[in-house]
Amino acid sequence: MKVGDKHYRSIWLDTSTDEVNIIDQRWLPHEFRVVTLKSLDDFATAIRDMWVRGAPLIGATAAYGIAELMRRDPSDKALNEAYDFLHATRPTAINLRWALDAMSSTLSALPENQRQEAAFKKAAEICDDDVETNRMIGVHGLEIIKKIAATKKPGEPVNILTHCNAGWLATVDWGTATSPMYHAMEAGINIHIWVDETRPRNQGAQLTSWEMVGNDIPHHLIVDNAGGHLMQHGQVDAVIVGTDRTTSHGDVCNKIGTYLKALAAKDNNVPFYVALPSSTIDWTIGDGLKEIPIEERNGQEVTHIYGKLENGENTFVQISPDGTPGGNPAFDVTPAHLVTGLITERGVADASKEGLLALFPEQKSVA
Ligand code: MRU
Numbered sequence: 528m529k530v531g532d533k534h535y536r537s538i539w540l541d542t543s544t545d546e547v548n549i550i551d552q553r554w555l556p557h558e559f560r561v562v563t564l565k566s567l568d569d570f571a572t573a574i575r576d577m578w579v580r581g582a583p584l585i586g587a588t589a590a591y592g593i594a595e596l597m598r599r600d601p602s603d604k605a606l607n608e609a610y611d612f613l614h615a616t617r618p619t620a621i622n623l624r625w626a627l628d629a630m631s632s633t634l635s636a637l638p639e640n641q642r643q644e645a646a647f648k649k650a651a652e653i654c655d656d657d658v659e660t661n662r663m664i665g666v667h668g669l670e671i672i673k674k675i676a677a678t679k680k681p682g683e684p685v686n687i688l689t690h691c692n693a694g695w696l697a698t699v700d701w702g703t704a705t706s707p708m709y710h711a712m713e714a715g716i717n718i719h720i721w722v723d724e725t726r727p728r729n730q731g732a733q734l735t736s737w738e739m740v741g742n743d744i745p746h747h748l749i750v751d752n753a754g755g756h757l758m759q760h761g762q763v764d765a766v767i768v769g770t771d772r773t774t775s776h777g778d779v780c781n782k783i784g785t786y787l788k789a790l791a792a793k794d795n796n797v798p799f800y801v802a803l804p805s806s807t808i809d810w811t812i813g814d815g816l817k818e819i820p821i822e823e824r825n826g827q828e829v830t831h832i833y834g835k836l837e838n839g840e841n842t843f844v845q846i847s848p849d850g851t852p853g854g855n856p857a858f859d860v861t862p863a864h865l866v867t868g869l870i871t872e873r874g875v876a877d878a879s880k881e882g883l884l885a886l887f888p889e890q891k892s893v894a
Contacts, residue, residue, distance in 0.1 A: 547591045553576075553577065571592065581693065581694075582622040586657075589630075591647075593606070621806075626653055634649075658701060659872075669714060670875075671765065672711045672765070689721070690723040691782035692730035695738060703770075720745070723784065723788070765797065775894035786861045793865050800869075810890045815862065823855060823857070
């Protein structure tokens with residue numbers, strides 16, 4: 528999407544330097560910094576410390592991390608060690624394993640002297656596929672928004688609530704949950720987005736709001752606790768969120784707090800949609816609560832908060848007493864029965880094994 532007048536992806540190979548660049552998301556929205564990742568360690572740090580984040584982008588970054596390594600050491604040993612090293616950086620988003628598997632199976636079938644070129648080609652393909660996949664999610668999600676718009680009085684916006692950042696910054700481009708929003712804007716539909724701040728790291732406040740501002744999408748930033756109240760008062764027409772891992776039975780694991788939004792949505796008959804590329808489906812598991820590892824992050828993300836001071840300086844401040852430890856489970860699982868539909872690149876599926884397999888029949892042998 529555009530930043531100012533320039534089109535950016537969240538990760539790209541700079542053809543003039545042959546180096547991989549990312550937008551370092553830690554400093555948004557107050558500073559726009561582009562960083563070059565030069566070694567396997569850089570790629571691992573960027574994922575672990577959330578310079579890049581969001582399930583699809585984590586996968587794309589890992590793919591380029593493997594490619595970068597192939598320049599230095601294309602051996603099987605290096606490939607296998609890098610797989611394990613990168614895989615350990617963030618445990619919940621399945622796109623990481625998916626992208627590493629794709630790289631590994633492509634490269635291990637080739638002699639060492641062909642691996643570098645093939646690795647960069649495959650990483651670029653993963654990125655391009657992600658862009659097209661997310662575009663298609665937008666095409667299918669647009670139909671849902673269109674239907675809701677048709678039930679509104681003239682001039683009234685379709686109010687959509689979203690949690691965390693499942694935007695273009697979380698993918699290579701377009702985003703998952705935001706792609707239907709961008710498509711609705713292009714189609715001239717009147718929409719308004721409720722952006723959950725998404726404590727502790729505030730991806731909603733810092734990243735989704737920044738995307739909304741950059742694309743002129745009407746929105747309000749709300750505290751995480753406001754969604755239920757807004758739903759009770761008819762001010763939310765639909766919830767659309769992303770997911771870091773979806774089971775073959777349609778349970779979805781997303782940023783902490785998503786489950787509470789789904790409960791409130793169910794209680795208020797608000798449709799709750801989850802937008803996802805099929806690379807986010809873990810076909811090998813069925814029960815999200817029992818089988819998805821939930822990342823536990825540093826408690827400092829809870830006790831401290833990043834922002835801009837009145838004097839313009841960007842900094843972290845402590846919001847709790849000295850000595851209070853932060854507890855920080857980063858994701859939760861929303862069971863399939865709370866999900867109205869899964870918006871994928873092939874269409875909208877019921878959140879069930881049957882629903883998913885109807886769209887992805889080639890997975891029948893795995894699921
Ligand atoms: O911890 P993060 O910022 O990586 O978490 C991101 C999310 O939870 C997103 O909603 C999810 O990855 C879907 S992204 C299209």
